[in-house]
Each structure stands twice: as structure tokens, then as C-alpha cells.
Amino acid sequence: MGLDVNATAQQMVSAAVGVIGGKWNRVKAYAAPEFLKIAHTLAGIEAAKLNGEITEQEAHILLDMQKNASRSVLIASETMGIVVAEQAINAALAVVRDAVNKLIGWPLV
Amino acid sequence: MRTHIRTNGLRIMTFALVLGISACTVHLIADYDPLLDSGATALSNKVNAFLAKMETASGTPSGTYAANVGFYSEAQGDLKTLELRAANAPQSEKILESVRLLSENIENLRKLHEGRGNQGLSRPILDPARSALEIQFRALFAVENALRRGK
Numbered sequence: 019m020g021l022d023v024n025a026t027a028q029q030m031v032s033a034a035v036g037v038i039g040g041k042w043n044r045v046k047a048y049a050a051p052e053f054l055k056i057a058h059t060l061a062g063i064e065a066a067k068l069n070g071e072i073t074e075q076e077a078h079i080l081l082d083m084q085k086n087a088s089r090s091v092l093i094a095s096e097t098m099g100i101v102v103a104e105q106a107i108n109a110a111l112a113v114v115r116d117a118v119n120k121l122i123g124w125p126l127v
Numbered sequence: 128m129r130t131h132i133r134t135n136g137l138r139i140m141t142f143a144l145v146l147g148i149s150a151c152t153v154h155l156i157a158d159y160d161p162l163l164d165s166g167a168t169a170l171s172n173k174v175n176a177f178l179a180k181m182e183t184a185s186g187t188p189s190g191t192y193a194a195n196v197g198f199y200s201e202a203q204g205d206l207k208t209l210e211l212r213a214a215n216a217p218q219s220e221k222i223l224e225s226v227r228l229l230s231e232n233i234e235n236l237r238k239l240h241e242g243r244g245n246q247g248l249s250r251p252i253l254d255p256a257r258s259a260l261e262i263q264f265r266a267l268f269a270v271e272n273a274l275r276r277g278k
Contacts, residue, residue, distance in 0.1 A: 059258045071251035076239060080252070083235050083259035086228045087266075089181055093228075094266035094273075097156060097221045101277035104155040106164055111152065 022062050027057035034092055041099035048098070052091045056084050157219035159274035163212050167271065170205045171264040174233075178257050181248040188240075190247030192240045194228075199237040206230045222270060229263050236260070 021087050030053040035042045042049075060081070067077045177198050184190030206226055213222045236256050241249055248256075 052265070055258060055262060059255045063255050066251040066255075071249075073242075076242065076252060079235050079239055080259075082257045083232050083256055086232050086235075087259040087262040090228050090263040090266035092224050093221050093225050095268045097270045098273040100221075101157045101273045104153060105277055107153045107155075 021057075021061040023054070023057045023061050026060060027054040030056065030088060034095060037092060038095050038099055041102060044102050045058075045095040045098045049091050049095045053088070057086055057093075059084055142275065154218060156277075157213070157216040157222060159213065159271060159277075160216060163209060163222070164268075164271040164275075166205070166209050166212065167264065167267050170202065170209070171268075171271055173205070174260055175265070178248075178253060178260075182253055183211060184187070185247040185249045185253075187247070191245045192247070193242065193245075195240065196237075199240075202233050203230060204231065215220065222267075225263070225267050225270065229260070229267070232256075232263060 027050075031046075031050055034053070038045060063072070063077055063080045063084070066072045067074065072080070085110055137179075141210060181190055181195070188194060206229060210223060210226045210230070213219045216222075236248075239256065241250050243249070243252065
């Protein structure tokens with residue numbers, strides 16, 4: 019029985035949600051399809067190994083490449099989450115700045 | 128009278144300082160860098176062209192590892208330039224890690240090519256390798272796009 023692509027992709031998504039937390043909804047449109055592609059590729063590597071098209075050593079290197087790709091997706095997702103947080107903080111600060119300037123009557127800050 | 132003016136002046140200055148600190152923008156991540164973005168795009172094009180060439184050259188003299196070893200050192204040189212560029216910016220750890228992971232996978236591709244020697248890179252090797260590299264470049268572009276929109 020071959021690798022279950024959907025179950026593998028779901029496991030990767032669950033792991034990513036654990037790292038990214040509440041910001042997952044903001045990045046899932048990007049990250050979820052990428053994890054699904056990686057799961058498909060893992061199944062392809064497994065099939066190529068079983069069919070004798072690649073050696074065990076090559077399979078290990080190719081798996082390592084998919085691992086690095088997964089980490090890249092996770093890093094990109096985290097970074098997008100940080101950008102969202104930064105925008106939220108700066109939007110809040112902008113509101114405070116506007117309120118203070120209005121209170122004083124001239125653009126102090 | 129003079130003391131009163133001086134005290135009021137000090138109060139205004141303190142107030143302005145506190146406001147200035149609270150109102151400045153917060154930086155949690157590196158700024159968008161158009162040179163890094165264009166460097167990554169150029170490298171992505173170079174890698175895609177190489178993989179397409181290897182697909183058609185598999186099993187021919189132009190697809191051997193020996194005939195293409197130069198590509199790997201050239202790509203690693205480009206990645207080193209991107210790494211140095213990213214390292215120059217504050218709070219760029221995530222971008223640096225992405226570039227290093229890409230460098231690791233170019234090295235992995237080189238090992239696969241070296242192992243195949245004169246056979247070159249055939250589809251069972253090329254397809255999963257290409258998929259991983261494409262995902263990594265898209266991740267780098269997703270980061271750059273987010274940074275561009277966030278500023």
C-alpha cells in the first residue's frame with residue numbers, strides 16, 4: 019500500500035498550525051496547496067524507489083530535498099504571519115498618533 | 128517666573144518624547160529588498176532553464192555531470208551573493224534560512240547528478256528535485272511579496 023497523500027498533507031498542515039497558531043487562516047491559501055504538492059512528490063519518490071527507478075541513496079537525498087522544501091514553506095508562512103502582526107501593531111499606533119495630534123491641535127507626532 | 132517657564136518646557140519635551148516613542152512604527156521583520164527579489168528571480172530562471180536542459184540532455188554527452196559541474200558552483204555563488212545581501216539587513220533571519228535551505232538543495236541536486244555521472248539526470252530524479260526547488264523559490268517570492276505589501 020502506497021503513501022496516503024491526503025493524510026500526509028494533513029499531517030504537515032497540523033504541524034504547521036502548531037507552529038504558526040492563530041495566523042494559519044491568513045497563510046493557508048498559500049501553504050496548504052504547497053504541503054499537498056510535497057505529499058504528492060513523496061508518493062512519487064516512494065513509487066520510483068519501489069519500481070527500481072532510483073536507488074535507496076537517491077531516495078534519501080530526494081526526501082531530504084522535500085524536507086527542506088517543507089521547512090521553506092513553514093518559514094514563508096511564519097514570515098507572512100509576522101508581517102500581518104507588524105501591520106496590525108503599526109495600524110494601532112497610527113490610530114494613537116492621529117488621536118494625539120487631534121487632541122493637541124497640531125501634528126506633534 | 129523663569130523657573131515656571133523652564134518646568135513647563137521640560138514637561139512639553141518629556142511629553143513629546145513619550146509620544147514620539149509610542150508613535151514610531153514597529154519593525155518585526157526585514158524591509159522589502161528589490162535587489163534580493165530580482166536576484167532570486169534571476170536564479171530561479173537559471174535553475175529552471177538548467178533543469179529543462181538536463182531533461183532533454185539526459186543520456187547524452189551534454190547531460191553528464193562532468194559537462195555541467197560548472198552550473199553548481201555558479202548557482203552556489205549566486206546564492207552566496209543573496210545570503211550576503213540578506214545578512215546586511217536587520218531582522219532578516221527568516222530570509223537567510225530560506226536562502227540556506229535553497230543552497231542545501233542545490234547541493235543535493237549536485238550529489239544526485241554526480242551519482243548518476245554519465246547518465247545525467249532522468250525524470251525519476253528530476254521531477255521530485257524540480258518540485259522541491261520550485262516550492263522553495265515560491266516560498267522566497269511569497270516572503271518578498273509579503274514584505275513588499277507590508278511596507
